[in-house]
Amino acid sequence: MLSRLRTAGPRLASLRAPRASARSVTSTTIGGYEVFDHSYDAVVIGAGGAGLRAAAGLVGHGLKTACISKVFPTRSHTVAAQGGINGALANMTEDQWQWHAYDTVKGADWLGDQDAIQHMCRLAPEVILELESFGLPFSRTPEGKIYQRAFGGQSLKFGKGGQAYRCAAAADRTGHAILHTLYGMALKFDCLFFVEYFAMDLIMSDDGKCLGCVAMCMEDGSIHRFGAHSTIVATGGFGRAYQSCTSAHTCTGDGSAMASRAGLPMQDLEFVQFHPTGIFPAGCLLTEGCRGEGGILRNSEGEPFMARYAPTAKDLASRDVVSRAMTLEIREGRGVGPNKDHIYLHLDHLPPETLAERLPGISETAKIFAGVDVTKEPAPVLPTVHYNMGGIPTNWKTQVVKDAESTVVPGLLAAGEAGCASVHGANRLGANSLLDLVVFGRQAADTTAELVKPNSPPVVLPKNAGEASIARMDKIRHAKGAIPTADLRRELQVNMQKYAPVYRNADDLKKGKDVIMEVMKKYKDVGITDRTMVWNTDLIETLELENLINQAAQEMFAAEARQESRGAHAHENFPDRDDENWMKHTLSWLDKPYVEDAKVILKYRSVIDQPLDKEMHHVPPAKRVY
Amino acid sequence: MALSAFRRSLPRSLSRGFAAAAKPQTFAIYRYDPDTQAKPFLQDYTIDLKECGPMILDALIKIKDEVDATLTFRRSCREGICGSCAMNINGKNGLACLLYIEESSKPIEIQPLPHTYVVKDLVPDLTNFYNQYKSIEPWLKRKDTKAKDDKEYFQSREDRAKLDGMYECILCACCMTSCPSYWWNPEYYLGPAVLMQAYRWIADSRDQFTEERLAWVNDTMKLYRCHGIMNCTNCCPKGLDPAKAIVHLKEQVADTYKDGWKSMMTGEIVKNKGRESGMMYM
Numbered sequence: 036m037l038s039r040l041r042t043a044g045p046r047l048a049s050l051r052a053p054r055a056s057a058r059s060v061t062s063t064t065i066g067g068y069e070v071f072d073h074s075y076d077a078v079v080i081g082a083g084g085a086g087l088r089a090a091a092g093l094v095g096h097g098l099k100t101a102c103i104s105k106v107f108p109t110r111s112h113t114v115a116a117q118g119g120i121n122g123a124l125a126n127m128t129e130d131q132w133q134w135h136a137y138d139t140v141k142g143a144d145w146l147g148d149q150d151a152i153q154h155m156c157r158l159a160p161e162v163i164l165e166l167e168s169f170g171l172p173f174s175r176t177p178e179g180k181i182y183q184r185a186f187g188g189q190s191l192k193f194g195k196g197g198q199a200y201r202c203a204a205a206a207d208r209t210g211h212a213i214l215h216t217l218y219g220m221a222l223k224f225d226c227l228f229f230v231e232y233f234a235m236d237l238i239m240s241d242d243g244k245c246l247g248c249v250a251m252c253m254e255d256g257s258i259h260r261f262g263a264h265s266t267i268v269a270t271g272g273f274g275r276a277y278q279s280c281t282s283a284h285t286c287t288g289d290g291s292a293m294a295s296r297a298g299l300p301m302q303d304l305e306f307v308q309f310h311p312t313g314i315f316p317a318g319c320l321l322t323e324g325c326r327g328e329g330g331i332l333r334n335s336e337g338e339p340f341m342a343r344y345a346p347t348a349k350d351l352a353s354r355d356v357v358s359r360a361m362t363l364e365i366r367e368g369r370g371v372g373p374n375k376d377h378i379y380l381h382l383d384h385l386p387p388e389t390l391a392e393r394l395p396g397i398s399e400t401a402k403i404f405a406g407v408d409v410t411k412e413p414a415p416v417l418p419t420v421h422y423n424m425g426g427i428p429t430n431w432k433t434q435v436v437k438d439a440e441s442t443v444v445p446g447l448l449a450a451g452e453a454g455c456a457s458v459h460g461a462n463r464l465g466a467n468s469l470l471d472l473v474v475f476g477r478q479a480a481d482t483t484a485e486l487v488k489p490n491s492p493p494v495v496l497p498k499n500a501g502e503a504s505i506a507r508m509d510k511i512r513h514a515k516g517a518i519p520t521a522d523l524r525r526e527l528q529v530n531m532q533k534y535a536p537v538y539r540n541a542d543d544l545k546k547g548k549d550v551i552m553e554v555m556k557k558y559k560d561v562g563i564t565d566r567t568m569v570w571n572t573d574l575i576e577t578l579e580l581e582n583l584i585n586q587a588a589q590e591m592f593a594a595e596a597r598q599e600s601r602g603a604h605a606h607e608n609f610p611d612r613d614d615e616n617w618m619k620h621t622l623s624w625l626d627k628p629y630v631e632d633a634k635v636i637l638k639y640r641s642v643i644d645q646p647l648d649k650e651m652h653h654v655p656p657a658k659r660v661y
Numbered sequence: 662m663a664l665s666a667f668r669r670s671l672p673r674s675l676s677r678g679f680a681a682a683a684k685p686q687t688f689a690i691y692r693y694d695p696d697t698q699a700k701p702f703l704q705d706y707t708i709d710l711k712e713c714g715p716m717i718l719d720a721l722i723k724i725k726d727e728v729d730a731t732l733t734f735r736r737s738c739r740e741g742i743c744g745s746c747a748m749n750i751n752g753k754n755g756l757a758c759l760l761y762i763e764e765s766s767k768p769i770e771i772q773p774l775p776h777t778y779v780v781k782d783l784v785p786d787l788t789n790f791y792n793q794y795k796s797i798e799p800w801l802k803r804k805d806t807k808a809k810d811d812k813e814y815f816q817s818r819e820d821r822a823k824l825d826g827m828y829e830c831i832l833c834a835c836c837m838t839s840c841p842s843y844w845w846n847p848e849y850y851l852g853p854a855v856l857m858q859a860y861r862w863i864a865d866s867r868d869q870f871t872e873e874r875l876a877w878v879n880d881t882m883k884l885y886r887c888h889g890i891m892n893c894t895n896c897c898p899k900g901l902d903p904a905k906a907i908v909h910l911k912e913q914v915a916d917t918y919k920d921g922w923k924s925m926m927t928g929e930i931v932k933n934k935g936r937e938s939g940m941m942y943m
Contacts, residue, residue: 106735107791109832110743124812167813170801170865172821172828179815208829211742215828219800225936254780283737319740396829399900400740403759521726564730569695570781573730 065258066505074262074493075101077483078247080234080290081269083111084210084472085451085479087217087226089267092480094224097489101261103229103250105285105575108218112271112283113472116210117322117396119184119202120166120469122159126180127200132156133651134191135201139467140654142188142353143424143460144602145618146303148643151431151456153651155467155474162473163203169223171216173205174393184393185327188353188464188661198351202466207322207396213469232259233575234289236504237266237297237447238496243437245447246494248293249501251508253575256568260501262494265446265483267433268294269476272423272452275579276587278528280420281313281320285579290453292582294427295589296629299437299444300622302455302640303425304586305594306603308463309537311357313419315377317404320421321397321414323465326350328393330382332361333413334369345661352661355462355603358418362537372415379413418537424463424603425590426455428622428640431647433479439622439640448482450475457620460642461602507629511581512574516562520577523561527554527580531587535594540607544595551591552634555584559631584630589623592635597621614656618642684710688720689768690732693779701779704729705768717771718746718757721783734783741898744833748783749775754835756898774838776847790834793851797859797877802870820866827861827906829899830854836893836903842886849882853893853903856884860910873929876922879914887911 061072075098079090082104090102104111123132136156140147167173167181174182186202205212221228231253238246238260247262270290274282295301311332312321326332331339332350344360345352352360361378364370371379382390387410390398394409401407401414427449428436433456435447449455451472458471534547558581565573599613600606620640625633645653685707693701706724713723718736725732735745739758746757749772762769777785837843837852851859856878863874878884884907893903 106737106743106745107787110735110737110745112738112743114831115738115740115742164813168801168803168807170799170862170867172824172865173813175816175818175821177818179817181813205828208742211831212828215832216800222795223798223800283743284739285737317740396742403741519726519730521730565733567694567696567731570733570784572725572733 065499065502066509068258068505068509070258070260070501070505072260072262072496073101075099076263076487076489076491077265077267078103078261078263079267079269080248081111081271081451081453082108082228083269083271083451084113084213084217084469085453085476086111086267086269087214087221088473088476089269089450089479090226091217091220091224092477093483094226096480096484098484098487099490101227101229101263102221103232103234103248103261105231105233105253105289107230108221108228109214110285111214112286113214113469114211115281115283115320116213116469117207117320118186118324118327119204119209119466120163120213120473121186121189121201121464121466122163122203122470123156123201124160124163124181124183124203126176127183128191130191130199130201132159134193134199135159135189136651137193137654138189138199139458139464141194141657141659142462142464142467143458144462144612144659145614145656146306146457146460146601146620146642148431148457149645149651149653150643150647151458153646154431154478155458155470157650158474159470162470162477166213166216166473169216169220171205171212173203173212184324185351186464186466187323187326187351187357188348198348202324202327204324204393206392207324207394210469213473229259233578234270234293235508235578236501237293238262238500239297240497244445246496246500249504253570256571258501258505260496262496263446264487264491264494265448267479267483268427268447268449268453269451269479270453272426273583273586274420274423276527276531276583276590277420278532279313279318281310281318282420287579288582288586289579290449291427292585294435294447294449295585295625298624298628299435300428300624300638301425301586301589302428302620302622303457303461303593304423304590304623305597305621306424306461307420307535307590308354308422308424308603309358309418310421311354311361311418312380312416313421314401314404315415315417318419319400319404320419321380321401321416322394323354325380325382325394325397328389329385330380331384332357332416333379333381334364335371335375336369340364340369348661353462354465355605356661358537359605361418377415377417380416381413382409383411383413422463422468423452424455424457424459424461426453428620429454429456431456432482433475434482439638441640448479450479461604508574508578511561511563511577512566512571514562514577516560518557518560518562520561520563520573520580523554523557524580524583526557527584527587530554531591535591538605538607539594544591547591548595551588555588555630555633558584581630585625588630588633589625589635592637593621593623596637612659618656682711684764686710686720686762686764687768688724689770690724690783691772692782695781703770710762710764713762715761716758717750717760717762717769720762721757721771733781742831744831747774747833747835749773754839754896756833756835759898774834776844777838785838787834789847790837790852790855793855794832794858797851797855797862797874799858799862801862801865801868803867804869814867816866823864823866824861826901827857827864830858830901831899833898835896835898839892839896841890841892842888846882846886850886851878851883853887853907856887856910857901857903857906860906863910863913872917872922873925875914875917876926877929878910879918879922884910884914
């Protein structure tokens with residue numbers, strides 16, 4: 036029945052979608068390329084946790100929706116998340132969402148916006164139950180309720196009641212379970228996917244409204260312009276700017292760079308989370324849930340050193356605290372291994388049944404990537420780049436804002452790691468990201484439904500919309516420069532790792548700025564080999580490299596400018612938090628769209644320190660001790 | 662598994678200089694160019710294993726970065742959870758990121774997943790697989806509605822344990838494309854991964870459409886093309902057992918079969934009229 040139509044030339048992948056004629060796709064020619072125009076009520080760029088939840092929500096609201104993804108949805112990096120999703124379900128102990136919100140504000144080192152934090156923590160129990168109602172196979176308590184484990188930075192009674200157990204988990208494959216459940220939800224709602232379409236740029240009107248995006252179909256190289264009344268960017272982070280990261284190869288900050296090229300600011304890019312327990316040297320993630328189930332970090336002397344750095348929370352302190360502690364132990368000569376350059380994570384004291392039931396995935400990962408049987412020996416770990424707290428600045432409703440006055444950009448929303456609401460501020464608590472995805476993916480759909488009526492008249496795109504993107508893509512497709520993409524990418528990664536690691540200092544950051552400027556300029560000399568239009572991964576990786584450089588440059592400049600230590604930004608020359616001068620978000624721009632011509636501009640924006648309403652009290656700044 | 666190959670005391674060097682005693686290894690990789698549509702061929706690449714990570718995917722990336730940037734393959738997580746890099750290595754399906762490079766004087770052969778339409782090089786077209794997955798309706802289906810203050814659907818630990826070994830499937834298609842029955846009848850036979858997911862929802866104590874799901878797969882082509890060949894379980898990179906799930910599925914169909922199933926099925930098909938996919942006549 037599914038016979039394939041074989042034609043001599045490239046197939047039109049979009050027309051293989053059923054009933055394409057009913058979607059009235061029209062075509063034109065721009066810059067020598069055939070371009071297909073689509074119009075939707077809403078377009079979602081990215082099909083990870085946030086993107087899928089947004090797409091399903093939009094279709095649920097009756098809006099004509101397209102979801103564009105450069106990979107098949109279940110390949111998105113959400114699938115690799117392990118630990119769990121926080122929510123005050125109170126299945127293990129008494130619990131209140133206000134306590135969760137307090138923990139999140141403190142975890143963010145008071146750079147989080149308290150209105151967005153309230154929104155996320157208040158909705159957490161509801162979204163978790165919604166996921167479960169779509170079939171998510173949560174682990175269970177003896178009573179048959181959703182199992183919740185201990186996780187970093189989570190406490191009861193505003194920090195005074197001991198460890199909270201509020202991380203709802205599906206063994207140590209919660210991200211996998213969530214993404215596959217959300218994909219099932221999207222299938223149930225009959226969402227329309229454009230899979231393996233690489234989004235290149237946003238389409239903006241002259242008066243600063245977002246009209247949609249332009250994308251390239253990888254299967255046949257055709258270009259597609261998607262007109263939409265609401266565009267939701269949910270493209271994740273840019274961990275691949277670093278040499279060692281837990282991120283997938285696909286985590287290249289595409290949507291964020293698109294917004295940047297459209298003249299929009301990024302927020303708080305200097306705050307990059309180093310996850311304490313990435314396998315050394317492979318970089319694969321060992322969930323914080325290892326420590327949640329009782330795992331302990333030990334140095335070369337066998338000492339459980341976290342007791343010295345975080346007397347109360349110990350190994351379950353906030354991730355930035357643990358990463359710094361590990362880095363100091365290694366610096367002071369107490370690292371393990373022949374080069375004393377990493378730390379041991381011990382799980383061998385835990386009952387093997389616990390490991391089999393609660394941590395089967397990481398047991399397997401440790402065996403394959405470190406050759407270690409975690410029931411018998413410790414796993415070698417090192418702080419590894421894992422998450423970007425910063426991203427496209429939005430209000431709590433996921434609407435993108437473009438300046439310190441929080442002026443909304445009409446037609447553009449952002450959710451998930453790509454967005455910065457900001458719920459994570461200067462440091463994200465574990466298991467709050469999966470929550471962020473689902474809450475703000477849903478919010479993006481709800482906000483769109485408030486603003487856009489189902490079956491709205493098609494968006495009128497300017498005739499030459501996307502012309503610059505197509506010209507840029509064509510230029511890079513024919514690039515004959517001397518620098519292979521892989522070489523420039525390695526140069527970027529090595530230098531980011533060297534000049535902006537866990538501990539930063541003034542000299543390194545200053546040198547880092549110069550080095551990054553060099554990398555930016557070198558992009559014009561990049562050369563590729565593959566000239567085809569079909570599945571040209573050489574071209575795609577080069578476009579992704581520009582996105583990485585775009586984001587990394589803003590990160591380096593933002594980091595150099597912030598003269599304090601807060602959350603994940605640890606500055607050795609300014610070791611204390613400076614609320615008086617620095618309790619503010621960084622906004623960064625590139626002054627030109629393309630990295631080889633651009634300089635970074637920095638401004639600042641106030642933190643929103645008041646909650647949405649009376650159900651949560653404002654959390655005043657305090658010393659951050661675990 | 663050559664775990665010893667991983668335990669190296671020297672840090673992995675990033676330079677492309679030649680080490681004093683290089684360890685050359687040849688890879689014979691399937692190439693297909695959709696622009697020319699010329700006959701596919703195996704292209705040899707030789708790299709120094711001393712300057713390369715331990716996994717097959719590390720070798721592919723090194724070849725792409727340093728030798729031939731036109732080599733095309735899917736990859737993402739590199740830790741065996743996303744399922745992108747499924748391919749056929751020395752005749753067996755697996756994930757390139759989880760398979761160690763085993764040094765050999767013979768070239769290591771890397772081909773796309775068997776009996777798939779190849780888009781380019783190692784990239785297969787898996788659209789049929791994804792459509793078949795959608796057809797088994799992989800979401801929780803209930804006949805009642807939740808009251809406003811209802812919490813989660815309770816599920817005992819024993820019932821939850823029934824899902825272990827099935828929910829972990831990453832949809833990599835290694836099993837599907839290792840199955841000769843699926844090679845000969847991909848349009849009609851659902852294949853091991855899809856059948857195992859069908860059973861995952863049948864076995865889920867919270868799902869109330871068990872009978873409809875059983876009736877849906879009870880078909881001479883959809884289910885009964887499985888003849889217990891067992892290539893699926895043999896190659897699953899996550900150590901899952903689709904063959905066993907299919908055995909349970911056939912057992913449950915046989916135990917619960919009723920004559921009314923045929924009309925129940927027709928009812929489901931009618932409900933799905935106008936949808937993009939789902940339980941529909943295939």
